[in-house]
Amino acid sequence: MKTENQLESANVNMARRSFLRYAGAGVAAVGVLTAASCSKNHDYIPPNTTAGVDLGATGDLAILNYAYALEQLEAAFYINVAAHMYTGASADEIALLTDIRDHEVAHREFFKTALGTNAIKALTPNFSAIDFSSRAKVLAAAQAFEDTGVAAYNGAGYLIKDAGYLLLAGKIVSVEARHASYIRNLVNPGSFADTTILDANGMDVAKTIAQVLPIANTYLTTKVSASNYGYVAS
Amino acid sequence: MNLLGIIEEIEKADPEFQDRISPRRAAIKNITSFGSKVAVAAMPFAFSTLLKKAYGQTATPSVNDVLNYALKLEFLESAFYNAGVASNISFSASEKAYLVTIQGHENAHVSFLQSVLGSAAVAQSTQGTNGTYDFTAGGTFGNVLTNADTYFAVAQAFEDTGVRAYKGQAGFLLGNKVVLTAALDIHSVEARHASAIRQVRRARGSATTKPWIVGANDTGIAAVNGNYAGEDNVVQGGVTITNLAGVSGNVSLNAATACFDEPLTSAQVVALVAPFGVK
Incomplete structure (x- = not known):
């Protein structure tokens, strides 16, 4: 598998080192993650199953893994959309939805590569609630994913301790907002930033981790918890 | 010496x-x-x-410095949309509706920042010439308030630059739950606007304009090269995005540049908006 080959390359390892400038903190957090999982569930959770994952100890690795989880979900969704394109899509719509798919896949791979061994496992999505043959259903889901993504990044920004990571989150969230604007206008022209999502100050409304993960988990077989940020998947 | x-x-x-x-x-x-x-x-x-x-002219401005910088940019944007909506430019009904929506947000952002800053807020009258901007930027965009295409081109540059400006300040608000979150909540709305204006330009025939920034300056207008400087970056946090696996083959150069927006420093932004009268 290509990605694994890349992960093995010295080049990417270098990149990972520079990304995880606080490597010591990273290693420590993994230990805490395992310990937290064990104490929480009183038994060992084997890797690579559909058992849930926890973002682990509070800190930047947890927030980066939170972003990684959301990007995994978005990438999987748009891969499905593009692979089973609903009827009635214009050429322009197909082109731009394919662009969005490629952005989300790049975000997913970015976090996976950057987090390296600190990354949570690949999540198994469950999109059984979405009728991919229906334009209205697909776009409604896309709108929810994008708006939730924006609210999630906005809400987690202050939890990030490292300015470099905060900037990276900032670089991604505005692209998610660009997606949201486009999808919203496909659903309802002119709704790119309407009062159903903005407050009276013309600002997006940030969501906490504990607000976002239950929404994400409705589309995940692998449930994501953030026990140290006040949310455990039921 | x-x-x-x-x-x-x-x-x-x-x-x-x-x-x-x-x-x-x-x-x-x-x-x-x-x-x-x-x-x-x-x-x-x-x-x-x-x-x-x-x-105090260091790389770490105070929270009020950041907010006043944001306020100056919001003053410019709100005045620009107020002028556009009040102009005789023949916008379509849907274009006009987009502009009115954005106008409302920019004016709300001004009010919000003024209320947060209180007596520390910079006065709008200090901007431009007694508070009046030159939206032609000294004649570069001579027909900005009479030609819809020019108006939307300048609007796009303002919005994309606004997104970059807010992004560049985030690090100065690190860990500040109230102020950083508010700034991020405005930042993403500016990105929604930028995308919407780009959608309008695409619908008006600028086929290469997408809701996201592809490469560096994708506007086709050389005068705004500086507003897009660095947007063609493909290395993020030490990871070369074009080396990552995409759906088929590696992530393309276009996708790699579009999927991350880039920041601008306040010094860069101030130089870019000075021709309009921002001080």
Whole structure:
């Protein structure tokens, strides 16, 4: 598998080192993650199953893994959309939805590569609630994913301790907002930033981790918890 | 370079200079004693760094500095949409509706920032000429308030630049739950606007314009090259995005540049908006 080959390359390892400038903190957090999982569930959770994952100890690795989880979900969704394109899509719509798919896949791979061994496992999505043959259903889901993504990044920004990571989150969230604007206008022209999502100050409304993960988990077989940020998947 | 002479001159103009640099006196002594050993070329740099520290013009502005910087940009944007909506440009009904929506947000952002800053808020009258901007930027966009295509081109540059400006300030608000979150909540709305304006331009026939920024300057307007400088970056946090696996083959250059927006420093933004009258 290509990605694994890349992960093995010295080049990417270098990149990972520079990304995880606080490597010591990273290693420590993994230990805490395992310990937290064990104490929480009183038994060992084997890797690579559909058992849930926890973002682990509070800190930047947890927030980066939170972003990684959301990007995994978005990438999987748009891969499905593009692979089973609903009827009635214009050429322009197909082109731009394919662009969005490629952005989300790049975000997913970015976090996976950057987090390296600190990354949570690949999540198994469950999109059984979405009728991919229906334009209205697909776009409604896309709108929810994008708006939730924006609210999630906005809400987690202050939890990030490292300015470099905060900037990276900032670089991604505005692209998610660009997606949201486009999808919203496909659903309802002119709704790119309407009062159903903005407050009276013309600002997006940030969501906490504990607000976002239950929404994400409705589309995940692998449930994501953030026990140290006040949310455990039921 | 007569460094001590310069310090004496500064003290004449600013009697409190020694107080300002009080914690830095050791640094001054070092500069003096090592003066003969320090390369001449390095001296101006060392001295300017010292002055920046003494006068607060450092890389870490205060929260109010950040908010006033944002307010100045929001003043510009709100005035631009107020002028556009009030103009005789023949917008379609849907275009006009987009502009009215954005106008409402920019005016709300101004009010919000003013309310947060209170008496520390910079006055709008200090901007432009007695509060009036030159949206032609000295004639570069001569028909901006009479031609819809020019108007949307400038709107796009303003929005994309606004997104970059907010992004560039985030690090100065690190960990500040209230202010950083508010700034991020505005930042993403500016990105929604930027996308919407780009959608309008695409619908008006600018086929290469997408809701996201592809490569560096994708506007087709050379005058705004600076507004998009660096948007073609493909290395994020040490990871080369074009080396990552995409759906088929690696992530394309277009996708790699589009999927991350880039920041601008306040110095870059101030230079870009100065021709419009932002001070």
